[in-house]
Amino acid sequence: MPAQIGHAVLVAMALSGASVLIVGCYQFLLATIHGLRHPYRETAEYYPRVAVIIPAWNEAQVLERTIDRMMALSYPEAALRVYVVDDASTDETPALLARKASEYGDRVVHLRRERGGEGKSHTINHGLREVRSEGWFEAILVIDADVIFTPTALRRMTRHLADEKVGAVTAYIKEGSSPANYINRFVGFEYVTAQAAARRAQNVLGAQACLAGGAQLIRRDALEAAGGEIDTSSLAEDTFTTFNVQLAGYRVKFEGNAIVWAEEPNTVVALWKQRERWSRGNAQVTLRFRKVWLRPWNSGRLGGLSFAAIWFSVVFMPLFMISASVGLVTLFFVDRELSVQAFTSLWALTGFTYLFITLSSLALDRPTARKSWFQGLMFPGLINLTLIVFGLWGEPLTAHFSTQLSDVGLGGGDPLSYALLLAADVWLSASMLAAYLLKRLEGSGRVPWLVRPLVYLVGYGALLCAITFSAYIKEMRGAELRWEKTEKTGQVGEFA
Amino acid sequence: VSETRTTPESLTEPLPQRRWSEEYSAELRRDRRFELSLFPQGLVILLVIALIFLSRLLAGWG
Numbered sequence: 001m002p003a004q005i006g007h008a009v010l011v012a013m014a015l016s017g018a019s020v021l022i023v024g025c026y027q028f029l030l031a032t033i034h035g036l037r038h039p040y041r042e043t044a045e046y047y048p049r050v051a052v053i054i055p056a057w058n059e060a061q062v063l064e065r066t067i068d069r070m071m072a073l074s075y076p077e078a079a080l081r082v083y084v085v086d087d088a089s090t091d092e093t094p095a096l097l098a099r100k101a102s103e104y105g106d107r108v109v110h111l112r113r114e115r116g117g118e119g120k121s122h123t124i125n126h127g128l129r130e131v132r133s134e135g136w137f138e139a140i141l142v143i144d145a146d147v148i149f150t151p152t153a154l155r156r157m158t159r160h161l162a163d164e165k166v167g168a169v170t171a172y173i174k175e176g177s178s179p180a181n182y183i184n185r186f187v188g189f190e191y192v193t194a195q196a197a198a199r200r201a202q203n204v205l206g207a208q209a210c211l212a213g214g215a216q217l218i219r220r221d222a223l224e225a226a227g228g229e230i231d232t233s234s235l236a237e238d239t240f241t242t243f244n245v246q247l248a249g250y251r252v253k254f255e256g257n258a259i260v261w262a263e264e265p266n267t268v269v270a271l272w273k274q275r276e277r278w279s280r281g282n283a284q285v286t287l288r289f290r291k292v293w294l295r296p297w298n299s300g301r302l303g304g305l306s307f308a309a310i311w312f313s314v315v316f317m318p319l320f321m322i323s324a325s326v327g328l329v330t331l332f333f334v335d336r337e338l339s340v341q342a343f344t345s346l347w348a349l350t351g352f353t354y355l356f357i358t359l360s361s362l363a364l365d366r367p368t369a370r371k372s373w374f375q376g377l378m379f380p381g382l383i384n385l386t387l388i389v390f391g392l393w394g395e396p397l398t399a400h401f402s403t404q405l406s407d408v409g410l411g412g413g414d415p416l417s418y419a420l421l422l423a424a425d426v427w428l429s430a431s432m433l434a435a436y437l438l439k440r441l442e443g444s445g446r447v448p449w450l451v452r453p454l455v456y457l458v459g460y461g462a463l464l465c466a467i468t469f470s471a472y473i474k475e476m477r478g479a480e481l482r483w484e485k486t487e488k489t490g491q492v493g494e495f496a
Numbered sequence: 497v498s499e500t501r502t503t504p505e506s507l508t509e510p511l512p513q514r515r516w517s518e519e520y521s522a523e524l525r526r527d528r529r530f531e532l533s534l535f536p537q538g539l540v541i542l543l544v545i546a547l548i549f550l551s552r553l554l555a556g557w558g
Contacts, residue, residue: 028538029538031534031538032534032535032537032538032539033534033535033538034531034534035528035530035531035532035533035534035535036532036535039531040524040527040528040531043524045516045517045520074516074519152519152523155516155520156523156527159520159524200534256531257523257526257527257530348552352545352548352549355544355545355548356541356542356545359541359544359545360537360538360541363537363541364534364537392548392552393552
């Protein structure tokens with residue numbers, strides 16, 4: 001009996017490798033019913049006075065277009081002011097802002113911090129203090145210096161503020177680099193799942209995990225209720241704000257039809273730097289809000305089981321991969337037949353969830369699908385796709401290959417077959433190591449032509465897992481919290 | 497078009513506000529339609545996955 005329990009635990013560990021995808025499917029199912037839940041029932045045409053806060057440090061290359069596009073929004077001129085908080089920039093930013101202030105009058109305000117370098121959250125807070133002391137605004141919109149709002153994005157967001165229970169609204173940030181390379185396209189596809197689907201699902205659940213840093217619209221009352229300023233002690237100030245607004249009793253909404261374009265990293269190293277910061281921020285949020293999880297009586301929808309499942313499926317992603325490998329490898333040595341069954345079940349489950357998520361993503365955002373369909377299909381990587389094929393069509397293929405191997409003297413029970421199975425068992429966690437080595441390879445500048453095929457081989461998903469794992473190691477070691485800006489070139493295409 | 501410009505005297509509503517109202521209604525209809533379209537779309541995808549699952553099951557897998 002204890003042996004049976006042990007085996008059941010090992011099988012459960014093995015199947016945990018598919019948990020991120022299973023939760024992903026759940027989110028897509030929720031996103032499917034988003035429209036049936038009347039997302040616009042409480043909305044109305046509404047133009048509150050919006051103070052746009054743009055934190056900027058040496059952003060001359062991208063800021064001009066951002067300001068021009070904000071000024072050209074389909075929104076009442078008298079109800080929109082842009083405050084650029086210049087964090088002691090040493091480039092052309094101050095000169096640019098002086099020019100823009102004379103061009104647009106009091107609609108563009110240059111706020112200068114003479115002693116900068118404290119990080120983005122301090123810069124935003126400087127702007128918040130100025131704007132709050134002025135008292136003109138009814139809502140603030142915190143954006144990044146490089147984002148491009150489509151003309152109707154803001155009014156599509158503000159319509160939700162007509163409902164006084166809504167405290168904050170975020171938009172759909174889309175990858176808009178032009179020209180876009182393969183990493184940009186992977187990010188573009190990832191955002192369909194992580195934003196367009198996941199945040200619609202969170203609308204249905206009534207709890208949002210994060211206001212996208214590049215488009216955070218917050219009602220004045222909600223901002224005051226959440227403390228009036230944003231958190232400066234973590235790397236995830238946008239997630240802290242999102243949680244605080246909801247814990248203050250307000251709802252947070254995602255508006256998937258308000259499109260904002262952003263330039264995202266285009267190399268593995270840049271992606272690693274950006275996502276490591278996000279993952280460390282998520283770890284900090286998990287610990288700081290530990291009294292929120294699974295306590296619906298205390299924290300409303302944020303404390304619900306569904307929201308916890310979504311949050312922790314991402315936070316524990318690398319642990320699930322390691323757990324799956326440990327379960328499969330242990331089973332391999334204690335019960336080989338069961339280990340083959342667990343292996344096939346895991347990859348069949350992965351296969352069905354992959355098909356559902358990929359097809360749903362391609363259907364949900366067709367312009368992105370046209371641009372990034374190949375990266376969508378290749379998201380798990382070629383090795384994992386091979387294992388998925390074995391999971392879905394394993395028996396006929398195994399039989400086919402067994403016959404072929406037998407013909408050359410390597411039968412189904414021979415050491416080669418076992419070695420292949422063991423290697424596949426280990427791959428789930430070993431793929432993270434491979435992704436880490438890939439990042440080192442790119443960083444070294446040697447054989448740059450090899451990086452792209454290796455990303456397709458190892459998989460973008462494995463890359464994200466490895467980054468999360470690396471972030472946790474840094475967090476546990478108490479590595480310095482540094483806000484490292486993602487370099488932007490201003491090459492965001494004209495999409496509006 | 498500045499916000500203070502008004503329509504002919506017979507109407508009191510500022511011009512941009514009227515134009516925006518029309519645009520707002522059209523936008524809202526479009527967005528509602530898009531959100532509602534996600535449901536049948538999701539059902540079709542689920543059906544496709546279910547058919548693949550069934551075909552594998554009938555072929556003796558599982």
